[in-house]
Amino acid sequence: MNYNWDWNVFFKSTGIGTEIYLDWFISGLGWTIAVALAGWIIALILGSVLGVMRTLPNKTASGIATAYVELFRNVPLLVQLFVWYFLVPDLLPERAQIWFKQDLSPATSAYLSVVVCLGLFTAARVCEQVRTGVQALPKGQNYAAMAMGFQQAQIYRYVLLPQAFRIIIPPLTSEFLNIFKNSSVASLIGLMELLAQTKQTAEFSANLFEAFTLATVIYFVLNMSLMKFMGWVETRLRVPGMMGGAK
Protein backbone atom coordinates (compact mmCIF):
# COMPACT_ATOMS: atom_id res chain seq x y z
CA MET A 1 0.00 0.00 0.00
CA ASN A 2 1.35 3.34 -0.96
CA TYR A 3 0.00 5.75 1.60
CA ASN A 4 1.56 8.75 3.22
CA TRP A 5 0.65 8.60 6.89
CA ASP A 6 0.29 12.05 8.41
CA TRP A 7 -0.20 11.88 12.18
CA ASN A 8 0.08 15.63 12.46
CA VAL A 9 -3.38 15.92 10.99
CA PHE A 10 -4.92 15.85 14.46
CA PHE A 11 -3.16 19.08 15.35
CA LYS A 12 -4.23 20.88 12.21
CA SER A 13 -7.01 23.41 12.12
CA THR A 14 -10.41 22.11 11.10
CA GLY A 15 -11.17 25.42 9.47
CA ILE A 16 -13.95 26.01 11.95
CA GLY A 17 -12.99 28.62 14.53
CA THR A 18 -9.76 27.72 16.35
CA GLU A 19 -10.60 24.02 16.62
CA ILE A 20 -8.08 21.36 15.71
CA TYR A 21 -9.18 17.84 14.73
CA LEU A 22 -8.08 16.46 18.14
CA ASP A 23 -10.72 18.69 19.76
CA TRP A 24 -13.37 16.85 17.76
CA PHE A 25 -12.16 13.50 19.05
CA ILE A 26 -12.13 14.73 22.64
CA SER A 27 -15.64 16.09 22.31
CA GLY A 28 -16.75 12.85 20.62
CA LEU A 29 -15.27 10.76 23.41
CA GLY A 30 -17.11 12.94 25.91
CA TRP A 31 -20.45 12.22 24.20
CA THR A 32 -19.67 8.51 23.97
CA ILE A 33 -19.01 8.33 27.70
CA ALA A 34 -22.06 10.47 28.50
CA VAL A 35 -24.32 8.23 26.41
CA ALA A 36 -22.93 4.96 27.74
CA LEU A 37 -22.91 5.91 31.43
CA ALA A 38 -26.46 7.30 31.41
CA GLY A 39 -27.67 4.25 29.47
CA TRP A 40 -25.86 1.96 31.89
CA ILE A 41 -27.56 3.51 34.93
CA ILE A 42 -30.97 2.88 33.33
CA ALA A 43 -29.93 -0.65 32.29
CA LEU A 44 -28.60 -1.58 35.71
CA ILE A 45 -31.62 -0.34 37.67
CA LEU A 46 -34.32 -1.54 35.26
CA GLY A 47 -32.44 -4.77 34.49
CA SER A 48 -32.13 -5.61 38.19
CA VAL A 49 -35.82 -5.01 38.79
CA LEU A 50 -36.75 -7.16 35.79
CA GLY A 51 -34.25 -9.85 36.77
CA VAL A 52 -35.77 -10.07 40.24
CA MET A 53 -39.26 -10.18 38.69
CA ARG A 54 -38.26 -13.17 36.58
CA THR A 55 -37.33 -15.11 39.73
CA LEU A 56 -40.51 -14.32 41.67
CA PRO A 57 -43.11 -17.05 42.17
CA ASN A 58 -45.73 -14.55 40.99
CA LYS A 59 -46.67 -15.56 37.42
CA THR A 60 -47.76 -12.08 36.33
CA ALA A 61 -44.51 -10.45 37.43
CA SER A 62 -42.29 -13.06 35.81
CA GLY A 63 -44.48 -13.04 32.68
CA ILE A 64 -44.11 -9.29 32.22
CA ALA A 65 -40.33 -9.49 32.65
CA THR A 66 -40.06 -12.42 30.24
CA ALA A 67 -42.09 -10.58 27.60
CA TYR A 68 -39.87 -7.54 28.02
CA VAL A 69 -36.70 -9.57 27.52
CA GLU A 70 -38.06 -11.32 24.42
CA LEU A 71 -39.15 -8.03 22.86
CA PHE A 72 -35.94 -6.10 23.47
CA ARG A 73 -33.56 -8.95 22.75
CA ASN A 74 -35.11 -10.00 19.47
CA VAL A 75 -35.25 -6.65 17.68
CA PRO A 76 -31.98 -5.25 16.25
CA LEU A 77 -30.49 -2.39 18.23
CA LEU A 78 -30.46 -0.07 15.21
CA VAL A 79 -34.16 -0.68 14.54
CA GLN A 80 -34.89 0.11 18.17
CA LEU A 81 -32.91 3.34 17.91
CA PHE A 82 -34.84 4.48 14.82
CA VAL A 83 -38.10 3.67 16.58
CA TRP A 84 -37.11 5.76 19.61
CA TYR A 85 -35.82 8.65 17.50
CA PHE A 86 -38.20 8.80 14.54
CA LEU A 87 -41.43 7.12 15.66
CA VAL A 88 -41.90 7.48 19.39
CA PRO A 89 -41.70 11.31 19.43
CA ASP A 90 -44.64 11.42 17.00
CA LEU A 91 -46.72 9.41 19.44
CA LEU A 92 -46.16 11.83 22.30
CA PRO A 93 -48.81 14.38 23.35
CA GLU A 94 -48.56 17.59 21.32
CA ARG A 95 -46.82 19.65 23.98
CA ALA A 96 -44.17 17.00 24.51
CA GLN A 97 -43.70 16.77 20.74
CA ILE A 98 -43.04 20.48 20.44
CA TRP A 99 -40.65 20.31 23.38
CA PHE A 100 -38.76 17.36 21.92
CA LYS A 101 -38.60 18.60 18.32
CA GLN A 102 -38.33 22.38 18.73
CA ASP A 103 -37.30 23.37 22.25
CA LEU A 104 -34.49 20.86 22.64
CA SER A 105 -31.31 21.25 20.63
CA PRO A 106 -30.89 18.53 17.98
CA ALA A 107 -27.98 17.11 19.99
CA THR A 108 -30.07 16.87 23.16
CA SER A 109 -33.02 15.17 21.52
CA ALA A 110 -30.69 12.68 19.82
CA TYR A 111 -28.90 12.15 23.15
CA LEU A 112 -32.17 11.42 24.98
CA SER A 113 -33.28 8.97 22.29
CA VAL A 114 -30.06 7.03 22.28
CA VAL A 115 -29.78 6.90 26.09
CA VAL A 116 -33.33 5.56 26.42
CA CYS A 117 -32.71 3.10 23.57
CA LEU A 118 -29.43 1.73 24.91
CA GLY A 119 -30.72 1.71 28.49
CA LEU A 120 -33.82 -0.33 27.67
CA PHE A 121 -31.96 -2.62 25.25
CA THR A 122 -29.19 -3.39 27.73
CA ALA A 123 -31.70 -3.76 30.58
CA ALA A 124 -33.03 -6.90 28.88
CA ARG A 125 -29.54 -8.35 28.91
CA VAL A 126 -28.80 -7.29 32.51
CA CYS A 127 -32.13 -8.84 33.47
CA GLU A 128 -30.97 -12.22 32.22
CA GLN A 129 -27.67 -11.95 34.08
CA VAL A 130 -29.42 -11.05 37.35
CA ARG A 131 -31.91 -13.88 36.91
CA THR A 132 -29.12 -16.41 36.35
CA GLY A 133 -27.23 -15.06 39.34
CA VAL A 134 -30.22 -15.48 41.65
CA GLN A 135 -31.06 -18.91 40.28
CA ALA A 136 -27.48 -20.07 40.72
CA LEU A 137 -27.79 -19.73 44.51
CA PRO A 138 -28.65 -22.83 46.56
CA LYS A 139 -32.37 -23.07 47.33
CA GLY A 140 -31.43 -23.42 50.99
CA GLN A 141 -30.35 -19.76 51.12
CA ASN A 142 -33.89 -18.72 50.39
CA TYR A 143 -35.23 -21.21 52.94
CA ALA A 144 -32.80 -20.00 55.60
CA ALA A 145 -33.72 -16.37 55.02
CA MET A 146 -37.43 -17.20 55.11
CA ALA A 147 -36.99 -19.26 58.27
CA MET A 148 -35.40 -16.27 60.01
CA GLY A 149 -38.53 -14.22 59.36
CA PHE A 150 -37.36 -11.97 56.51
CA GLN A 151 -40.03 -10.56 54.19
CA GLN A 152 -39.57 -11.37 50.49
CA ALA A 153 -38.13 -7.93 49.67
CA GLN A 154 -35.66 -8.26 52.55
CA ILE A 155 -34.60 -11.70 51.34
CA TYR A 156 -33.56 -10.17 48.01
CA ARG A 157 -32.04 -7.09 49.59
CA TYR A 158 -29.94 -8.76 52.27
CA VAL A 159 -29.39 -12.35 51.15
CA LEU A 160 -29.93 -13.12 47.46
CA LEU A 161 -28.86 -10.02 45.51
CA PRO A 162 -25.58 -9.35 47.35
CA GLN A 163 -24.53 -12.89 46.42
CA ALA A 164 -26.03 -12.86 42.91
CA PHE A 165 -24.28 -9.61 41.92
CA ARG A 166 -20.93 -10.95 43.07
CA ILE A 167 -21.43 -14.02 40.88
CA ILE A 168 -22.39 -12.02 37.79
CA ILE A 169 -19.69 -9.35 37.83
CA PRO A 170 -17.81 -10.98 34.90
CA PRO A 171 -20.83 -11.18 32.53
CA LEU A 172 -21.99 -7.74 33.71
CA THR A 173 -18.57 -6.41 32.76
CA SER A 174 -19.22 -7.63 29.21
CA GLU A 175 -22.51 -5.77 29.11
CA PHE A 176 -20.84 -2.68 30.52
CA LEU A 177 -18.29 -2.76 27.69
CA ASN A 178 -21.01 -3.55 25.14
CA ILE A 179 -22.94 -0.42 26.00
CA PHE A 180 -19.84 1.70 25.26
CA LYS A 181 -19.34 -0.05 21.93
CA ASN A 182 -23.04 0.01 21.06
CA SER A 183 -23.16 3.74 21.74
CA SER A 184 -21.62 4.19 18.27
CA VAL A 185 -25.09 3.69 16.76
CA ALA A 186 -25.79 7.24 17.92
CA SER A 187 -23.76 8.47 14.97
CA LEU A 188 -26.64 7.38 12.74
CA ILE A 189 -29.07 9.88 14.24
CA GLY A 190 -26.59 12.73 14.13
CA LEU A 191 -25.19 12.71 17.62
CA MET A 192 -21.55 13.76 17.34
CA GLU A 193 -20.04 11.04 19.48
CA LEU A 194 -16.70 9.40 18.81
CA LEU A 195 -17.60 7.53 15.61
CA ALA A 196 -19.43 10.51 14.09
CA GLN A 197 -16.46 12.78 14.82
CA THR A 198 -14.15 10.20 13.27
CA LYS A 199 -16.20 10.10 10.07
CA GLN A 200 -16.35 13.87 10.00
CA THR A 201 -12.59 14.15 10.45
CA ALA A 202 -12.05 11.64 7.67
CA GLU A 203 -14.26 13.64 5.32
CA PHE A 204 -12.88 17.08 6.20
CA SER A 205 -9.21 16.18 6.23
CA ALA A 206 -9.22 13.25 3.78
CA ASN A 207 -6.96 11.47 6.30
CA LEU A 208 -9.26 8.47 6.55
CA PHE A 209 -6.68 5.99 7.82
CA GLU A 210 -5.35 8.23 10.59
CA ALA A 211 -8.86 9.11 11.76
CA PHE A 212 -10.05 5.53 12.04
CA THR A 213 -6.78 4.35 13.57
CA LEU A 214 -7.11 6.93 16.32
CA ALA A 215 -10.77 5.98 16.88
CA THR A 216 -9.78 2.32 17.17
CA VAL A 217 -7.07 3.13 19.68
CA ILE A 218 -9.42 5.29 21.76
CA TYR A 219 -12.17 2.62 21.86
CA PHE A 220 -9.58 -0.03 22.74
CA VAL A 221 -7.95 1.96 25.55
CA LEU A 222 -11.35 3.02 26.89
CA ASN A 223 -12.65 -0.54 27.05
CA MET A 224 -9.42 -1.93 28.47
CA SER A 225 -9.60 0.66 31.25
CA LEU A 226 -13.23 -0.22 31.98
CA MET A 227 -12.30 -3.89 32.15
CA LYS A 228 -9.48 -3.14 34.59
CA PHE A 229 -11.87 -1.03 36.64
CA MET A 230 -14.43 -3.84 36.84
CA GLY A 231 -11.66 -6.28 37.78
CA TRP A 232 -10.76 -3.93 40.63
CA VAL A 233 -14.43 -3.79 41.72
CA GLU A 234 -14.60 -7.59 41.69
CA THR A 235 -11.50 -7.87 43.87
CA ARG A 236 -12.82 -5.24 46.27
CA LEU A 237 -16.10 -7.14 46.72
CA ARG A 238 -14.51 -10.57 47.02
CA VAL A 239 -15.45 -12.35 50.24
CA PRO A 240 -12.93 -14.63 51.96
CA GLY A 241 -13.84 -18.27 51.46
CA MET A 242 -16.63 -17.51 48.98
CA MET A 243 -16.42 -18.44 45.28
CA GLY A 244 -12.69 -18.88 45.03
CA GLY A 245 -11.90 -15.95 47.32
CA ALA A 246 -8.75 -16.70 49.28
CA LYS A 247 -9.36 -18.04 52.76
Added chain:
Amino acid sequence: MSAMITLKNVSKWYGDFQVLTDCSTAVEKGEVVVVCGPSGSGKSTLIKTVNALEPFQKGEIIVDGLSVGDPKTDLPKLRARIGMVFQNFELFPHLSITDNLTIAQEKVLGRSKDEARQKGLHYLDRVGLKAHAAKFPGQLSGGQQQRVAIARALSMDPIAMLFDEPTSALDPEMVNEVLDVMVELAHEGMTMMCVTHEMGFARKVANRVIFMDKGAIVEDCAKEEFFGDIKARSERAQHFLSKILQH
Protein backbone atom coordinates in the same frame (compact mmCIF):
# COMPACT_ATOMS: atom_id res chain seq x y z
CA MET B 1 -52.55 -27.02 77.85
CA SER B 2 -52.24 -27.20 74.10
CA ALA B 3 -49.02 -28.39 72.49
CA MET B 4 -46.38 -26.04 71.07
CA ILE B 5 -46.63 -27.67 67.64
CA THR B 6 -49.66 -29.66 66.50
CA LEU B 7 -50.06 -31.37 63.13
CA LYS B 8 -53.49 -32.70 62.18
CA ASN B 9 -53.87 -34.92 59.13
CA VAL B 10 -51.32 -33.00 57.07
CA SER B 11 -51.18 -34.07 53.43
CA LYS B 12 -49.08 -32.65 50.63
CA TRP B 13 -48.79 -33.35 46.93
CA TYR B 14 -46.28 -32.42 44.25
CA GLY B 15 -48.62 -32.54 41.28
CA ASP B 16 -50.10 -36.03 41.39
CA PHE B 17 -47.43 -37.40 43.67
CA GLN B 18 -48.38 -37.49 47.33
CA VAL B 19 -45.37 -36.72 49.55
CA LEU B 20 -47.18 -36.51 52.90
CA THR B 21 -50.17 -38.59 53.88
CA ASP B 22 -52.35 -37.73 56.88
CA CYS B 23 -49.50 -36.86 59.21
CA SER B 24 -50.63 -36.13 62.76
CA THR B 25 -48.48 -35.54 65.82
CA ALA B 26 -47.78 -32.98 68.51
CA VAL B 27 -44.71 -31.54 70.19
CA GLU B 28 -45.24 -30.31 73.75
CA LYS B 29 -43.35 -27.39 75.23
CA GLY B 30 -39.92 -28.58 76.32
CA GLU B 31 -40.24 -31.82 74.47
CA VAL B 32 -37.55 -33.24 72.18
CA VAL B 33 -38.95 -35.24 69.26
CA VAL B 34 -36.72 -37.08 66.82
CA VAL B 35 -38.05 -37.83 63.34
CA CYS B 36 -36.32 -40.64 61.49
CA GLY B 37 -36.94 -42.83 58.47
CA PRO B 38 -35.41 -43.83 55.14
CA SER B 39 -34.50 -41.16 52.62
CA GLY B 40 -37.46 -39.99 50.58
CA SER B 41 -39.85 -40.79 53.41
CA GLY B 42 -40.92 -37.15 53.75
CA LYS B 43 -39.12 -36.23 57.00
CA SER B 44 -37.54 -33.07 55.66
CA THR B 45 -40.72 -32.05 53.88
CA LEU B 46 -42.73 -32.58 57.06
CA ILE B 47 -40.47 -30.45 59.22
CA LYS B 48 -40.48 -27.70 56.58
CA THR B 49 -44.28 -27.53 56.69
CA VAL B 50 -44.12 -26.61 60.39
CA ASN B 51 -42.79 -23.11 59.64
CA ALA B 52 -44.43 -22.95 56.22
CA LEU B 53 -41.24 -23.21 54.17
CA GLU B 54 -43.20 -25.83 52.26
CA PRO B 55 -46.93 -25.40 51.71
CA PHE B 56 -49.35 -28.26 52.34
CA GLN B 57 -52.73 -28.84 50.75
CA LYS B 58 -54.74 -30.64 53.42
CA GLY B 59 -54.89 -30.72 57.19
CA GLU B 60 -53.87 -28.22 59.81
CA ILE B 61 -50.70 -27.14 61.61
CA ILE B 62 -50.91 -25.07 64.78
CA VAL B 63 -47.76 -23.47 66.18
CA ASP B 64 -48.10 -21.68 69.52
CA GLY B 65 -51.82 -21.21 68.89
CA LEU B 66 -51.45 -19.88 65.31
CA SER B 67 -52.64 -21.78 62.27
CA VAL B 68 -49.80 -22.04 59.76
CA GLY B 69 -52.12 -22.72 56.83
CA ASP B 70 -54.39 -19.75 57.54
CA PRO B 71 -53.82 -17.06 54.87
CA LYS B 72 -54.36 -14.42 57.59
CA THR B 73 -51.38 -15.63 59.61
CA ASP B 74 -48.33 -13.38 59.38
CA LEU B 75 -45.91 -16.10 58.30
CA PRO B 76 -42.65 -14.09 58.46
CA LYS B 77 -43.53 -13.09 62.02
CA LEU B 78 -44.32 -16.67 62.96
CA ARG B 79 -41.15 -18.00 61.31
CA ALA B 80 -39.02 -15.47 63.20
CA ARG B 81 -40.11 -17.15 66.44
CA ILE B 82 -39.06 -20.64 65.33
CA GLY B 83 -35.38 -21.39 64.93
CA MET B 84 -34.33 -23.64 62.09
CA VAL B 85 -31.06 -25.42 61.35
CA PHE B 86 -30.43 -26.93 57.91
CA GLN B 87 -28.44 -29.83 56.56
CA ASN B 88 -26.15 -27.54 54.56
CA PHE B 89 -25.86 -24.89 57.31
CA GLU B 90 -27.02 -22.09 55.00
CA LEU B 91 -25.03 -19.37 56.65
CA PHE B 92 -24.96 -16.30 54.42
CA PRO B 93 -21.52 -16.59 52.77
CA HIS B 94 -21.18 -12.89 51.95
CA LEU B 95 -21.60 -11.82 55.57
CA SER B 96 -19.15 -12.14 58.45
CA ILE B 97 -20.03 -14.50 61.30
CA THR B 98 -21.07 -11.52 63.43
CA ASP B 99 -23.31 -10.17 60.66
CA ASN B 100 -24.84 -13.60 60.17
CA LEU B 101 -25.76 -13.57 63.84
CA THR B 102 -27.13 -10.04 63.93
CA ILE B 103 -28.78 -9.31 60.57
CA ALA B 104 -32.15 -10.89 61.31
CA GLN B 105 -32.17 -9.60 64.87
CA GLU B 106 -31.80 -6.09 63.48
CA LYS B 107 -33.90 -6.27 60.32
CA VAL B 108 -36.65 -8.61 61.52
CA LEU B 109 -36.87 -8.08 65.28
CA GLY B 110 -35.79 -4.42 65.14
CA ARG B 111 -33.12 -4.80 67.82
CA SER B 112 -30.39 -2.19 68.06
CA LYS B 113 -26.97 -2.95 66.62
CA ASP B 114 -25.44 -3.20 70.07
CA GLU B 115 -28.14 -5.41 71.50
CA ALA B 116 -28.03 -7.74 68.49
CA ARG B 117 -24.27 -7.93 68.63
CA GLN B 118 -24.22 -8.66 72.33
CA LYS B 119 -26.81 -11.39 72.00
CA GLY B 120 -25.18 -12.91 68.91
CA LEU B 121 -21.74 -13.00 70.50
CA HIS B 122 -23.20 -14.49 73.67
CA TYR B 123 -24.52 -17.47 71.73
CA LEU B 124 -21.37 -17.66 69.61
CA ASP B 125 -19.45 -17.98 72.85
CA ARG B 126 -21.82 -20.70 74.01
CA VAL B 127 -21.09 -22.81 70.94
CA GLY B 128 -17.39 -22.20 71.57
CA LEU B 129 -16.60 -20.03 68.55
CA LYS B 130 -16.23 -16.52 69.93
CA ALA B 131 -12.72 -16.26 68.46
CA HIS B 132 -14.18 -16.60 64.94
CA ALA B 133 -16.59 -13.64 65.07
CA ALA B 134 -14.78 -11.63 62.42
CA LYS B 135 -14.34 -14.49 59.95
CA PHE B 136 -16.56 -15.44 57.03
CA PRO B 137 -18.50 -18.73 56.79
CA GLY B 138 -16.24 -20.04 54.02
CA GLN B 139 -13.30 -19.85 56.40
CA LEU B 140 -14.85 -22.24 58.95
CA SER B 141 -15.15 -26.04 58.94
CA GLY B 142 -18.54 -27.67 58.42
CA GLY B 143 -18.95 -28.44 62.11
CA GLN B 144 -18.07 -24.87 63.04
CA GLN B 145 -20.48 -23.49 60.45
CA GLN B 146 -23.29 -25.63 61.82
CA ARG B 147 -22.60 -24.45 65.36
CA VAL B 148 -22.73 -20.86 64.11
CA ALA B 149 -26.04 -21.69 62.41
CA ILE B 150 -27.40 -22.93 65.76
CA ALA B 151 -26.15 -19.78 67.49
CA ARG B 152 -27.77 -17.69 64.75
CA ALA B 153 -31.12 -19.39 65.34
CA LEU B 154 -30.83 -19.06 69.13
CA SER B 155 -30.04 -15.34 68.86
CA MET B 156 -33.64 -14.82 67.74
CA ASP B 157 -34.90 -16.20 71.10
CA PRO B 158 -37.01 -18.91 69.46
CA ILE B 159 -39.90 -20.68 71.18
CA ALA B 160 -38.90 -23.92 69.45
CA MET B 161 -36.10 -25.22 67.24
CA LEU B 162 -36.39 -27.30 64.08
CA PHE B 163 -33.38 -29.33 62.95
CA ASP B 164 -33.37 -30.73 59.42
CA GLU B 165 -30.63 -33.38 59.30
CA PRO B 166 -28.13 -31.09 61.03
CA THR B 167 -25.23 -33.58 60.93
CA SER B 168 -25.80 -35.35 57.59
CA ALA B 169 -23.45 -33.12 55.60
CA LEU B 170 -20.66 -33.26 58.17
CA ASP B 171 -17.45 -35.24 58.25
CA PRO B 172 -17.79 -37.94 60.95
CA GLU B 173 -15.25 -36.25 63.20
CA MET B 174 -17.39 -33.09 63.30
CA VAL B 175 -20.70 -34.73 64.09
CA ASN B 176 -20.16 -34.82 67.82
CA GLU B 177 -19.32 -31.16 68.28
CA VAL B 178 -22.72 -30.32 66.78
CA LEU B 179 -24.58 -33.04 68.69
CA ASP B 180 -23.01 -31.81 71.95
CA VAL B 181 -24.54 -28.39 71.41
CA MET B 182 -27.91 -29.97 70.62
CA VAL B 183 -27.81 -32.20 73.72
CA GLU B 184 -27.04 -29.18 75.86
CA LEU B 185 -29.98 -27.33 74.34
CA ALA B 186 -32.28 -30.26 75.03
CA HIS B 187 -31.16 -30.38 78.65
CA GLU B 188 -31.98 -26.71 79.01
CA GLY B 189 -35.56 -27.44 78.09
CA MET B 190 -35.67 -26.17 74.50
CA THR B 191 -38.59 -27.50 72.48
CA MET B 192 -36.99 -29.38 69.61
CA MET B 193 -38.10 -31.27 66.54
CA CYS B 194 -35.13 -32.99 64.93
CA VAL B 195 -34.95 -34.89 61.69
CA THR B 196 -31.85 -37.02 62.21
CA HIS B 197 -30.38 -40.47 61.85
CA GLU B 198 -28.31 -40.05 64.99
CA MET B 199 -29.92 -42.72 67.12
CA GLY B 200 -27.38 -42.11 69.89
CA PHE B 201 -28.73 -38.58 70.16
CA ALA B 202 -32.28 -39.91 70.14
CA ARG B 203 -31.53 -42.38 72.93
CA LYS B 204 -29.83 -39.72 75.00
CA VAL B 205 -32.25 -36.81 74.89
CA ALA B 206 -35.39 -37.55 72.87
CA ASN B 207 -38.73 -37.83 74.60
CA ARG B 208 -40.39 -39.32 71.56
CA VAL B 209 -39.36 -40.87 68.28
CA ILE B 210 -41.37 -40.60 65.08
CA PHE B 211 -40.64 -43.05 62.27
CA MET B 212 -41.80 -42.14 58.78
CA ASP B 213 -42.07 -44.17 55.63
CA LYS B 214 -43.48 -43.22 52.23
CA GLY B 215 -44.82 -39.91 53.50
CA ALA B 216 -46.72 -41.33 56.44
CA ILE B 217 -46.01 -41.46 60.16
CA VAL B 218 -45.65 -45.16 60.91
CA GLU B 219 -44.47 -44.98 64.51
CA ASP B 220 -44.90 -42.22 67.06
CA CYS B 221 -43.99 -43.36 70.55
CA ALA B 222 -41.91 -42.69 73.64
CA LYS B 223 -38.19 -43.25 73.28
CA GLU B 224 -38.19 -46.11 75.80
CA GLU B 225 -40.90 -47.86 73.87
CA PHE B 226 -39.27 -47.25 70.49
CA PHE B 227 -35.85 -48.60 71.43
CA GLY B 228 -36.98 -50.92 74.24
CA ASP B 229 -39.16 -53.36 72.42
CA ILE B 230 -37.99 -53.47 68.85
CA LYS B 231 -39.98 -56.63 68.15
CA ALA B 232 -43.19 -54.70 68.77
CA ARG B 233 -42.35 -52.15 66.06
CA SER B 234 -43.73 -52.24 62.56
CA GLU B 235 -41.90 -54.40 60.08
CA ARG B 236 -40.67 -51.35 58.16
CA ALA B 237 -39.30 -49.71 61.30
CA GLN B 238 -37.61 -52.95 62.40
CA HIS B 239 -35.97 -53.21 59.00
CA PHE B 240 -34.78 -49.60 59.19
CA LEU B 241 -33.49 -49.97 62.76
CA SER B 242 -31.68 -53.20 61.97
CA LYS B 243 -29.81 -51.37 59.26
CA ILE B 244 -28.78 -48.31 61.20
CA LEU B 245 -28.20 -49.96 64.59
CA GLN B 246 -26.03 -52.73 63.21
CA HIS B 247 -22.69 -51.13 64.06
